[in-house]
Amino acid sequence: MAVLKKDVMVNLAEKAVSQALKKGASEAEAYVYEGQATNIGIELGQISKTNRIIDRGLGIRVVTEKAMGFAYTNVIDDPIAVDSVISKALSAAKASKPDPDWKGLPGSKPYASLEKTFDYKIAELESEELVKVAAIMLDAAGQVDKRVFPIEGGIGCAYISNAVANSNGISGFDKGTVVECSIAAVAKEGNSVTPVCFEFNASRSYEVDPVWVGKEAAKLAVSALKTKSVETKSTTLILTQFALQDLFAYTLVNAVRADSVQRNQSAFKGKIGEKVASEKLTVCDDGLFAGGLRTWAFDGEGVPHQKTTVIEKGVLRSFLYDNYSAKIEGKESTGNAGRAGYLSTPSIDTTNFHILPGNKTADEMLSEIDDGLIVYYLQGAHSSNPVSGEFSVVATPAWKIKKGEITHCSRGVMLAGNIFEVLKNVSLVGSNERQMGQLISPWVQVENVRVIGK
């Protein structure tokens, strides 16, 4: 199905806003979304699944008497359905309660022009090509070792576009592409099976290396076959991007959201300008990062994306704001209103959460550790305490580092601690930066983390 053109999307959004005002809204905002995705799926060691998903919709926020109503629909080609969704938003607002802190929707600001977020090659990819790439990835994994079994994975490409308009003059359109290929593999020997080992490539332009993905996932799985236990003690950890992404998403990200701070749910409240982390650590939220997986011209409210320094050499500099939380403090939004397509109202989220790299390569980091663990995947990070930052998770698996060498894998190792202590105990940040969902980060070395072996 052909994608919706810019003017069609923008017109739909602008028209919905003006109709809502006509029907009695004091303010209105419309968000139009389109996503078209094609996936070739690997399951149980073979390419056996394909899918094509087209999802479009309109979400509209209206304000009457400082009370907010929201409605959405995925039927956007029918003016009657659009009209009825506007009425639904208005009736929801009327049923709702006024919010004395409501200070209006954001106003219009210019958008930056972006690099490397749309690649026509992805938009025009034929599924034959995708099947070929999946087959290459699968073969690469299989060639590493007979004991490797790729259980899941594949390649998918997507075209996404969105338009936003509001009654304060915002009118924006942006489109982008993304391609991702991945393999999840286990290795099996006798009755023993390893934890699931995962690798992937994801990019806004058509740059993937299926051979690398297949080989790396397979190599990790094989290296997890032979395991030895580790002792219970406090130790040095290298957290890879997989572990960091999981851990931060359920702890640190909550602490830097302005709404968490305002609602007394963040240990960072009142600590702007104070040292909250090791001076090795600088963290920016960068919604304009070239080629970033979360790089867009504007956020879910039409506010321009920007680069916000959150932690600078260990010192807390800023929280992340959407329009509502910013106005409560008399500030400007940092462009961090996230949105689940047309289905939800905006809520604060990271864009590209960037841990700035240091100088040491991965090999140098490993070679300088006398005794420690390197952790790839975590199990149970979502069970962390989102407010206190305490976590108690399993490394699935961890690899032991002894005298600068990875010696063996260990399963069922538990890690427990508090994210705010972890931040202070960062001793080294690597140079091996990569993107993973909302995170852009190198490996991070942390001292003195409690490890519970068997």
Next chain:
Amino acid sequence: MKDLLTKINNIATQKFGAQYSEARAQKIDKTMLTIKEERVEAAKQGIESGVALRVLVNGGWGFASVGSLDAAILESAISDACRMAKMASSHLKTPIKLAEAKVVTDCVRSKPRKNPAEIQMEDKIKTAMTVNKAGLGYDKRIKSFTMDYMDLMGTSYFVNSDGSSIEQDKLYVWSRISGSALNEGVFTFSREELGSTAGYEVFDEQTPEDLGEKVAKRAIEQLGAKSLKGGTFPVVLGPNVVGVFVHEAFGHLAEADLALSGGVLAGNLGKKIGSDLVTFYDDGTIEGSFGAFKYDDEGVQTQKTLLIKDGVVAGLMHNRETAQKFNAKPTGNARAEDFRVEPIIRMRCTYMEPRDCSFEELMENVKQGFYFKSFRGGQANLDGTFQVGIQEGYEIVNGEVGAPVRDASISGNTLETLNKVDGVGKDFLLDPGRCGKGQIAFVCDGGPHISIKEVVVGGSA
């Protein structure tokens, strides 16, 4: 609707030679609320409709989803799905086949005592406000309180090329309540979920005041809790934690797709892997429970599936594809979150069967260890490692419940741990939850109190 979907399936079978084709159309209405403290963040309403098309061509799957019921768009989508399936099938080593399923014609209507659609938005807001006020008013140290509410009502139309045709209502009422407390630099967090397929009457089971207080009370009690020193300990688990343990540690491994992926259960069918006390079911028939439905998204009737009986692995949860591979019958576990995604094997209501121990007897089994009463999150891995986070736990000293402990978790290997279950209570409780496996499924899990000889307990002290 039936005629349109039949026509689309016919295109797949007649024009593209598909062995199997199914069309699942859905119309869904949602109402959602988020109340933070005493502020309604937004009152929300949504309308969705669309069709999921799934075909099997030359043993390969093709799937297409469109947010439209337009015949021309559906014809183009089914053609895409068939072409892509054919292309992918060129690399198949083992073509996919489906187990036989009964051909069904049925119409299933939901009959809520309190229909959420007939309750005014104002009343839903009032209920949510009452919860939050009760929570905030419980203690000055409660600093934030959030209530999310959702009801979903809709109809699914399922037609497949075998001749089945099912029209089935969907009704879900769900709510999550969370609160945080702060005192002298110590933060705590507590949450509860409600969920039902019966109707809005779920709010009659516990009053909004009780709900708010329950969440607030836990957050306050946790203020005085200490971090524990990790290690291997005997434990008593409450029904809420047992449910998640059954779901994470065993349930996922008993999903036949994960068993085929190398999970530890595939080779253990019919074998004794756990203590005599261990009997688990996955049951889609408990009326009104959050995991209940009549037909799954392959048109197979749901059932009560025995997974493990007295420690012996009795069965797996199947869709039509895995049932064929295991030479078993489909169990009605193929579920899709909505028309945007394919059905995959999901749990329904997964629980442990109660036995005869009293709470005191279980505590006696432990003497010195921990009592874990309420969970926060859990996760499984194919190698049989499970993890369950704990939001409410206590020390056990001399067989008595002692001081509260904070933010712990338990972990272990499923097969080892099932052998270490040494006491199963006579009480029974089910809790609703949401399970993530790429898609979200509404489920229930539970059981009695149990005691386990040893698990690894993670704590940071």
